[in-house]
Amino acid sequence: MFFVDTIEVSGLGNRVYLAGGEATAVVVDPPRDVDRLIAAAARRGVRIAHVVETHVHNDYVSGGAELARITGAAYLVPAAARIAHPHVPVHDGDRVEVDAAAGLTLRALATPGHTPHHTSYVLEEAGASVAVFTGGSLLIGSVGRPDLVEPRLTRGLARAQYASAHRLAAELPEETPVLPTHGFGSFCSSSRAEGGDTTTIGREKASNGVFTRDVEGFVADLLAGLDDIPAYYAHMGPVNAAGPAPVDLTPPAVADADGIAARLAAGEWVVDLRHRVAFAQGHVAGSLNFEAEGQLATYLAWLIPWGKPVTLLAGSAAQLAAAQRELVRVGIDRPAAAATGSPADWLRPGEAPASFPRATFAELADRRRGAPGFVVLDVRRDAERREGHIEGSFHIPLHTLPRRLDGLPEGEVWVHCAGGMRAAIAASLLDAAGREVVAVDDSFEAAERAGLVVRRS
Structure with a gap:
């Protein structure tokens, strides 16, 4: 008998797999924090x-080498991948033996497209897949994007994805379960997973555009x-x-109110x-949310x-520890300092907390009818904007906002995204820059229900 355990890395929209028999197992595409896998x-x-590893990852720091070092496991990486640390080229x-007693083996199958060296692995029991x-090859309803390596390779890698x-x-038999790493919110996916979170070769052949379209x-x-x-x-x-x-997931140095003020004054985040x-x-x-x-x-x-150094302010020690774990996965290894509690703990005597209002799209519609002349800022990505937008709104995708703050007209800024989280980040950036801001904390579908004019392409 064999097992396959799926371990979610939800903050990155990825998955890692532990598969094996009664005695030994293999880990596929581990994240940086390997203690969960152990x-x-x-x-x-x-x-x-x-x-x-299926490929050299572009969206997170791998824990593969560290996990292999700790456990004494063999570290297998596609042979064409250019890495400078010890590994077994695949x-x-x-084929490698996963568990002899269970008759489990792993067969490498070259599937270039997401990267030139991308390799999938077929788990076989007594020779059967x-x-x-x-x-990042075949995903649920999609494929991994081919544009993360080198722009000049993108079109060729897209064709390779189709062939792979x-x-x-x-x-592979149609009933073979397909277990991708990406596709659950990861930006390594060319589109969002649809139709559930499990699939098979047969299901993908029937519905995935890589099979229903010509090349x-x-x-x-x-x-x-x-x-x-x-x-x-x-x-x-x-x-x-x-x-x-x-x-290193040990707690960072503790920041007191004076230290927080000094870091802000020094231009740190x-x-x-x-x-x-x-x-x-x-x-x-001056802090960011x-x-x-x-x-x-x-x-x-x-x-x-x-x-750039970053200091973290958390509501609890548990929240801080979880954030550290998330951040090491993307190479933000050690916060410069951290503090827990609330603004009352983080402000110097005599200082008052800053604040700004939140609103809904219905309140935005009322504001437009009653007192025009303010700025509506859409911080969604270009692809979202193309699906529909509020007429007259300014569009600055969130990831470009820090360098484009000076391009916004004067006046109060009502900032929105698709659900509220990105608008809150943007509102904190604007607030820190001294702008008067209102964060629209609402689902974008409510914009039409509120009577705002939305154009669709």
């Missing part, structure tokens, strides 16, 4: 004998739908190729991890100048 193997009572068709780990998906479909139509649609690339992706591949340092409602009600002036329960790692790593 604990999962302990619960199963198995030894991690192999750690495999070629198309190579029982699952395929597809990494068809190879998987040709070589030219598929490539055209894939390239037309590509969205913005998070800026920190440029740093992930080189870190993974060079070999990440071990993770002070990030408040509390929920956007609490932040709007009261916060340290990235919710710990949102896509903290993605958006903080995307917006912060790479390498």
